[in-house]
Amino acid sequence: MDHFILALDQGTTSSRAIVFDHNGIPVASAQKEFRQHFPRPGWVEHDPEEIWSTQVGVAVEAIAKAGLRSTDIAAIGITNQRETTVVWDRKTGRPIHNAIVWQDRRTAGHCDQLKEEGHSRRILERTGLIIDAYFSATKVKWILDNVEGAREMAEKGQLAFGTVDTWLIWNLTGGKLHITDVSNASRTMLFNIHSLKWDEDLLKLFEIPPDILPEVRSSSEIYGHTAGHFSSEIPVAGIGGDQQAALFGQMCTEPGMVKNTYGTGCFMMMNIGSKPLESKSRLLTTVGWKIGSETHYALEGSIFIAGAVVQWLRDGLGIIAKSGDIEKLAASVNTCEGVFFVPAFAGLGAPHWNQHARGTMVGITRGTTSAHIARAALDSIAFQTLEVLLAMQNDSGIHIQELRVDGGATVNDNLMQFQSDLLQTNVVRPKITETTALGAAYLAGLAVGYWSSMDEIKKQWQLDRIFSPQITTKEAGTLLKGWQRAVKAAETWASSE
Secondary structure (H helix, E strand, C coil), X not given: CCCEEEEEEECCCEEEEEEECCCCCEXXXXXXXXXXXXCCCCCCEECHHHHHHHHHHHHHHHHHHCCCCHHHEEEEEEEECCCCEEEEECCCCCECCCEEXXXXXXXXXXXXXXXXXXXXXXXXXXXXXXXXXCCHHHHHHHHHHHCCCHXXXXXXXXXXXXXXXHHHHHHHCCXXXXXXXXXXXXXXXXXXXXXXXXXXXXXXXXXXXXXHCCEEECCEEEEEECCCCCCCCCXXXXXXXXHHHHHHHCCCXXXXXXXXXXXXXXXXXXXXXXXXXXXXXXXXXXXXXXXXXXXXXXXXXXXXXXXXXXXXXXXXXXXXXXXXHHXXXXXXXXXXXXXXXXXXXXXXXXXXXXXXXXXXXECCCCCCCHHHHHHHHHHHHXXXXXXXXXXXXXXXXXXXXXXXXXXXXXXXHHHHHHHHHHHCCEEEEECCCCHHHHHHHHHHHHHCCCCCCHHHHHCCCCEEEEECCCCXXXXXXXXXXXXXXXXXXXXHHHHCC
16 A cells, blocks of 8 residues: 555654554654643643644654655544643634643642532532643633733634544644544533533633634544645544543454553553443543444553653753663662662642642652652652552452553563562563554544555554563562552652641
């Protein structure tokens, strides 16, 4: 087949584009980092114009690197950092404020107030989400309340809100489309995951005018075509929030299948089939995808800081020059020698949901070196993953036989082995670890008939390596107890403020 699929993978720290062939193999890619803005402690912002310019730039670059023209691209699929909130002027297409990033904690006080007022149950039942500053609803309200004239413009229908997928599609189509898909909508805390519609009561609770919202579509259909940017029109045909796209790219299409993505944050998802399941362990219930009339749901455990801890060691502490150096430094010691690092830079996610917790390091001695800190930082990713997996098993009643993994950190064999040791289960790494972008490509390709069916796609998944436990259950339990003590210390610090 002489056509290809272009996946746009708009992440928290960079914009990427990958061209995939009919076998699901990447043939070319391009990536560009963009600035992170921290106006105050706990606040995180992006410039939406920079998100757009970097994303369209790498899209054109990836096509050129592959030696292709836009006429060779059968469709574009989009996957994106979720919850990050953009509000822009419909007339000018210009944002009225920086994007408020999913990591941002400025609305934590408002979330506490909502809990105190007794809204937790209603929001959980309708959205599958726990009240937290992580989600888009309180971010939108903050922009409307704090940008001069914003609320009046919103009431007049002059503003548009969107998560990053919506912002990209608006720009790709020259402002013709103001849409999102069910997977992204389900992360706003405004969307009813049972009716698959925006929830009128929640819109009133958050004082958000309905006219500001995008139209919600399925995850795989021809939404429209690009306008400009490329030398010919290309169908835009797939949308999936990054974690849902990774679940799809890993071909976790049957209930009980689980994947974990190691990115800026760390996100574990279990396919739970066609009906939402309410978590008893403070996990999130979310929409996985909708293809045609069929909707798949998932349980999710969100870990806010994973790969970001490596960036902090590089940029904040300066103990490594580049992110790739961490594996060698951490591997220079056999263990972290009793040092535990809880990277709660943006609070603790699942299953704790403590938005006031902050980063904590315990067990430091005079003999602690940068290698021990690096090792403890990597170990923290695996410990957080373990807590979520235990919660997921508790909710589903399913003993998880294997964990499919993807994302940047999966190239680190030592981390993957430690992950298997802690979980006491197999960690399975596929040959193609770019599963987030691949999921978006599959969603788009299915919509335009590039791939004929799910069965055709399933045959493309290929194993790279299986990591099996090399320590005993008792040894893993001892390590977990040390981690739990460290988490307790982080929460105690937060509670004594």
